[in-house]
Amino acid sequence: MFSVLLQEAFRFLYYKLLRKAIKGLVALSEDGCSPVSVQQMAYVAGMGFGLMSGAFSMINLLADALGPGTIGIHGDSQLYFLTSALPSLTQQ
Structure with a gap:
């Protein structure tokens, strides 16, 4: 049970990291939308x-x-x- 909870916690943290990366890519792009x-x-x-x-x-x-x-x-x-x-x- 602990390993499933740990995996889901890291999945959520990875989702947050991807969202943060998209915000960074949008800030760097010239047209205001994410290239990826x-x-x-x-x-x-x-x-x-x-x-x-x-x-x-x-x-x-x-x-x-x-x-x-x-x-x-x-x-x-x-x-x-x-x-x-x-x-x-x-x-x-």
Whole structure:
């Protein structure tokens, strides 16, 4: 329950941040309207989060592959890298 409340609180704070950014963009624009919509800013933020999440998932997987105790060599499952790639694929 705490994690849901925390997520919703950050969602509200992010909404307030987007509104503040729009006011700043309107103040800087010459014609008095925002050059970027709220939907475009939300899309860019979501895309950035998805790309960073995928990058971190891939970096963690590559770190496991390069270490001295590589998984799958001595009796472990040979499908570790395939099953690790599937959650990274679904995040995009």
